[in-house]
Amino acid sequence: RTFGDYGGQYVPEALMPALQELEDAYQRYVLDNEDGFMDEFRERMRDFGGRPTPLQRADRLSERYGREIYLKREDLVHGGAHKLNNALGQVLLAKYMDKERIIAETGAGQHGTATAMAAAHLDMPCEIYMGRTDVNRQRPNVYRMRMNGAEVNPVDAGSGTLKEAINETMRDWATTVERTHYVIGSIVGPHPFPRLVRDFQSVISAEARDQIQEQAGRLPDSVVACAGGGSNTMGTFHEFVPDSSVDLYAVEAGGSSLEIDQDEGLAPNSATLSTGTDGVLHGAMTKLLQTTDGQIVESHSVSAGLDYAGVGPELSHLVDTGRVTPASVDDDAALNAFHRLSNLEGIIPALESSHALGYLEENHAELGDLVVVNVSGRGDKDLETVLEETEKR
Numbered sequence: 001r002t003f004g005d006y007g008g009q010y011v012p013e014a015l016m017p018a019l020q021e022l023e024d025a026y027q028r029y030v031l032d033n034e035d036g037f038m039d040e041f042r043e044r045m046r047d048f049g050g051r052p053t054p055l056q057r058a059d060r061l062s063e064r065y066g067r068e069i070y071l072k073r074e075d076l077v078h079g080g081a082h083k084l085n086n087a088l089g090q091v092l093l094a095k096y097m098d099k100e101r102i103i104a105e106t107g108a109g110q111h112g113t114a115t116a117m118a119a120a121h122l123d124m125p126c127e128i129y130m131g132r133t134d135v136n137r138q139r140p141n142v143y144r145m146r147m148n149g150a151e152v153n154p155v156d157a158g159s160g161t162l163k164e165a166i167n168e169t170m171r172d173w174a175t176t177v178e179r180t181h182y183v184i185g186s187i188v189g190p191h192p193f194p195r196l197v198r199d200f201q202s203v204i205s206a207e208a209r210d211q212i213q214e215q216a217g218r219l220p221d222s223v224v225a226c227a228g229g230g231s232n233t234m235g236t237f238h239e240f241v242p243d244s245s246v247d248l249y250a251v252e253a254g255g256s257s258l259e260i261d262q263d264e265g266l267a268p269n270s271a272t273l274s275t276g277t278d279g280v281l282h283g284a285m286t287k288l289l290q291t292t293d294g295q296i297v298e299s300h301s302v303s304a305g306l307d308y309a310g311v312g313p314e315l316s317h318l319v320d321t322g323r324v325t326p327a328s329v330d331d332d333a334a335l336n337a338f339h340r341l342s343n344l345e346g347i348i349p350a351l352e353s354s355h356a357l358g359y360l361e362e363n364h365a366e367l368g369d370l371v372v373v374n375v376s377g378r379g380d381k382d383l384e385t386v387l388e389e390t391e392k393r
């Protein structure tokens, strides 16, 4: 149920039967591969999702930093981000559980898009909850969700971002749980969601661990991935966790500064692993950005996908035990990294992934001779934001 002191099931009694049912299905189908569930998951991620994704040597970045830089190309997964790994797995699991309806939250819209695509692919009705602020700043993804046949419900409460979208989705699920599965978008929420999402996303590190040994002849010295809720992070780390020679860096959004405004309850960043304190959010004990009297603060990031005041409990635990190094990169460095990869390697990365690439630019000297960086998504969705923000600066 837990990762050290973190995780658990801090939810209303009404949700416990649903979590118990999900835990049974997780054990039977994901862990025990009953009825060939994981075989079907892998086959669909191959034929529909486009896996395996390349682990590509970045020649220009390797020259620039004087070491071997390999990019794990999750931007090439169908839909443009790692999100499909988890969304397809959960929608397929919902089918095996005889559910009739899919709901999900989204912030950057990548998870919403992936869920809508997976639901269309598997012929399941789908409703996505998305904060009004995010609907306005990630419009191309709203069009894609609707094009894939999903209903998109804008959420006007609070700041109209991810936190409110998750609350609305949980509220829906509490009253429709008999026939509805909630496809949660990251390694957050009550047990078994953090493990379930991590296990689906772990295809990333399973492939990368084989590919790096095939292509470079050994394990990497370090692996770098951005962290919003933490699903691409733990997906990229999971199979390397037992390899103590491999350093793991989780890069969060440093926004415009790391200070929290206690009075306003505002944080101009989302660097939860670096500056957060323990608390419960969305059903799990984890690290949070909160005021001293326990109010969850409004977080910030130039990238919608990293703008989340919580983080997965598994990452909180691995940071506390020292296995994962928490890091953060500010908005400017992320924007510069967006332009840099586009110009040097011909790859336009998602603004979220740009935080991992920004960390590489600032800290490559500490990362050893062989580095794997996860490009969690592609940056088409961010072009407007980046062009606007770049003009402002």
Ligand SMILES: Cc1ncc(COP(=O)(O)O)c(/C=N/[C@H](C(=O)O)[C@@H](O)C(C)C)c1O
Pocket: 081, 082, 083, 105, 106, 107, 108, 109, 110, 111, 112, 162, 185, 186, 187, 226, 227, 228, 229, 230, 231, 232, 233, 304, 305, 306, 307, 308, 350, 352, 353, 376, 377, 378
């Ligand atoms: C391309 C891309 N890269 C990284 C992330 C960060 O989410 P995690 O992998 O769960 O840390 C995201 C997160 N996107 C979510 C979404 O699209 O709904 C996000 O907004 C929330 C689920 C956190 C993303 O789109």
